[in-house]
Amino acid sequence: MTSRVAGRSGRQAGFERAAALADGTAQARGRAGYGLVGPGLVYLLVFFVLPVFTLLATSLYVKPPGAEVGQFVPALEFGNYAVVLGGYWPELLRSFGFALLATVLCLVIGYPMAYLIAVRLRGRAFVQGLLLVLLIAPFFTSFVLRTQAWKQILADEGFLVQALKTLHLMPQGASLAATSVAVVAGLTYNFLPFMVLPIYANLQALDHRLLEAGRDLYGSDLTVFRTITLPISVPGVLAGTLLTFIPASGDFVNAAILGNNRNTTMIGQVIDSKFMRVLDYPGAAALSFILMVTILVLVTLYVRRFGTRDLV
Amino acid sequence: MTSSGTTTTTPVTPPAGRPAPAGPRTTGRGTDGSRDAGAVVSGLGRAFGRWAIPVLGGLAFIYLLVPIAYIFVFSFNQPARTNLTWRGFTWENWQNPCGAPAVCEAVQTSLQVGLVATAIALVLGTLLAYGLGRYAFRFRDAAGFLIFLPLATPEVVLGASLLSLFLNVGMHLGFWTVVLAHVMFCMSFVVVTIRSRVATLDPRLEEAGRDLYGSPAQVFLRVTLPQLVPGILAAGLLSFAMSFDDFIITNFTSGTLETFPKFVYVAAARGIPAEANVIGSAMFLIALVAVIVIQLVSWQRRRMTAGPR
Numbered sequence: 001m002t003s004r005v006a007g008r009s010g011r012q013a014g015f016e017r018a019a020a021l022a023d024g025t026a027q028a029r030g031r032a033g034y035g036l037v038g039p040g041l042v043y044l045l046v047f048f049v050l051p052v053f054t055l056l057a058t059s060l061y062v063k064p065p066g067a068e069v070g071q072f073v074p075a076l077e078f079g080n081y082a083v084v085l086g087g088y089w090p091e092l093l094r095s096f097g098f099a100l101l102a103t104v105l106c107l108v109i110g111y112p113m114a115y116l117i118a119v120r121l122r123g124r125a126f127v128q129g130l131l132l133v134l135l136i137a138p139f140f141t142s143f144v145l146r147t148q149a150w151k152q153i154l155a156d157e158g159f160l161v162q163a164l165k166t167l168h169l170m171p172q173g174a175s176l177a178a179t180s181v182a183v184v185a186g187l188t189y190n191f192l193p194f195m196v197l198p199i200y201a202n203l204q205a206l207d208h209r210l211l212e213a214g215r216d217l218y219g220s221d222l223t224v225f226r227t228i229t230l231p232i233s234v235p236g237v238l239a240g241t242l243l244t245f246i247p248a249s250g251d252f253v254n255a256a257i258l259g260n261n262r263n264t265t266m267i268g269q270v271i272d273s274k275f276m277r278v279l280d281y282p283g284a285a286a287l288s289f290i291l292m293v294t295i296l297v298l299v300t301l302y303v304r305r306f307g308t309r310d311l312v
Numbered sequence: 313m314t315s316s317g318t319t320t321t322t323p324v325t326p327p328a329g330r331p332a333p334a335g336p337r338t339t340g341r342g343t344d345g346s347r348d349a350g351a352v353v354s355g356l357g358r359a360f361g362r363w364a365i366p367v368l369g370g371l372a373f374i375y376l377l378v379p380i381a382y383i384f385v386f387s388f389n390q391p392a393r394t395n396l397t398w399r400g401f402t403w404e405n406w407q408n409p410c411g412a413p414a415v416c417e418a419v420q421t422s423l424q425v426g427l428v429a430t431a432i433a434l435v436l437g438t439l440l441a442y443g444l445g446r447y448a449f450r451f452r453d454a455a456g457f458l459i460f461l462p463l464a465t466p467e468v469v470l471g472a473s474l475l476s477l478f479l480n481v482g483m484h485l486g487f488w489t490v491v492l493a494h495v496m497f498c499m500s501f502v503v504v505t506i507r508s509r510v511a512t513l514d515p516r517l518e519e520a521g522r523d524l525y526g527s528p529a530q531v532f533l534r535v536t537l538p539q540l541v542p543g544i545l546a547a548g549l550l551s552f553a554m555s556f557d558d559f560i561i562t563n564f565t566s567g568t569l570e571t572f573p574k575f576v577y578v579a580a581a582r583g584i585p586a587e588a589n590v591i592g593s594a595m596f597l598i599a600l601v602a603v604i605v606i607q608l609v610s611w612q613r614r615r616m617t618a619g620p621r
Binding site for chain 2: 033034035036037039040041043044045047048049050051052054055057058109110112113115116117120125126129130131133134135136137138139140141142143144145146147148149150152153155157189192193201221242243246247249250251252253257267268271272275276281284285288289291292295296299
């Protein structure tokens, strides 16, 4: 009797294991797993977690009396945070504002791109591949060089501004150079591939029988898109918005090249200048930490609200 | 082109205004006058739907390529102190791309950093992605979160924290500090790219390998790894691109070492030489041609293995 039960439950376990194997989430157990993930995780602990704690420690350092520029001693000066928050909250807010605008623009521009490649050109592997390469290949031109090119394209004497003024789409005295419009345009441009690629990866895996079913039920293209495609692509949109918003909020190259010194300064510029030129390490570290924690809080709230469990 | 029967160009919907072919579909569709107007609107909507995506997507690609065209055109500009206005066509810059001081040394450094960092990130990242996808162990969710974190941290924070570590430890800033930094963020991209492929692997193939008395290492090298090759290639390309293009983290961790993006950023103050445009354009073209060749080869091979249908 007992042996029969054991036999049955054993077979049951076998079935479950086979089912787990079949759905691709097979889980083997054992030491081999640690051996595989060990080196990579240790690397991240040493070169990501440890530096973040060093940064935290550095943000609490103080300057001893009579010390030279760039010399600090370990301490627990939480006042550093109040000082930098009081001094740089406008830059912090502006960074998140610019990043949010750029993210929305990237989504509006990037979703049709991803949809075009993944859904409309489905089955045309070569054209698909070509457009994907065109998305990644700009990285090889160097983004600093491309941002610099934008500066010259948007310049007052450049062809774009001249053309817009001739067509009366832009008032005569106005300019695009060194404005927040230019900075947001630059951010949008530079982070667009990070929006398109995750949405593409998501739409590419879309089961087209669902779309056919929707059309068979007399759904218009819009209805099919709204009720089937869009909900399914939510994880891709989520990943894309995060991969755009996060780097954009900490970026300083666009603001440095395309902005001005009055009303486009972003927090990345402040951190860069404090670390590299002013040598105010505690201030820079405190600002970095504020930026990181704010982003983590925003991202957590956002993922809680819209998210799925698997991000990576 | 290569339409394979699954193209979406032909709508499956029956033409409006006529009864639908057969079956229970025909029920519930009256024939009153308001339907014609509805048909016109939906026809317009369909035309809009058909053209809006290609037009918008096409415009977006043009937006993406405008600065590259600009860089390409100005790589043929006649040399002067700055490269801001068009002075006339010349081949000179392309014939001698190393003409500007230090530009080729910077490119060489960038290529070396990119290759070394990508190689290390690929090894660590592939093992990590496979381990996470295939093995259950404690802290797996935490490990996944740890890998995601570098992607969820702005580069300026990554750079600043690495610099504060290197400063505190007293490490000399240069080639190896840049490589260490690049491996860190490239590895996350590698894991993300490969992990989705691990999920699609058929575990029965590995099972078969084990049944044939393959050791775990043999099974991994001869069964698993070959299946992951396309993912590894894509991850390698992405990783190299990220490393080659990185400015912010490199700026923090490089000391006096000059990479190509750093060269351009510093040169911008006094005017970027046209030679930098030559190198940017050439890298773009090389990447484009390389990937197209890889695509053609794999396409050809797939056609040959698939055979005539």
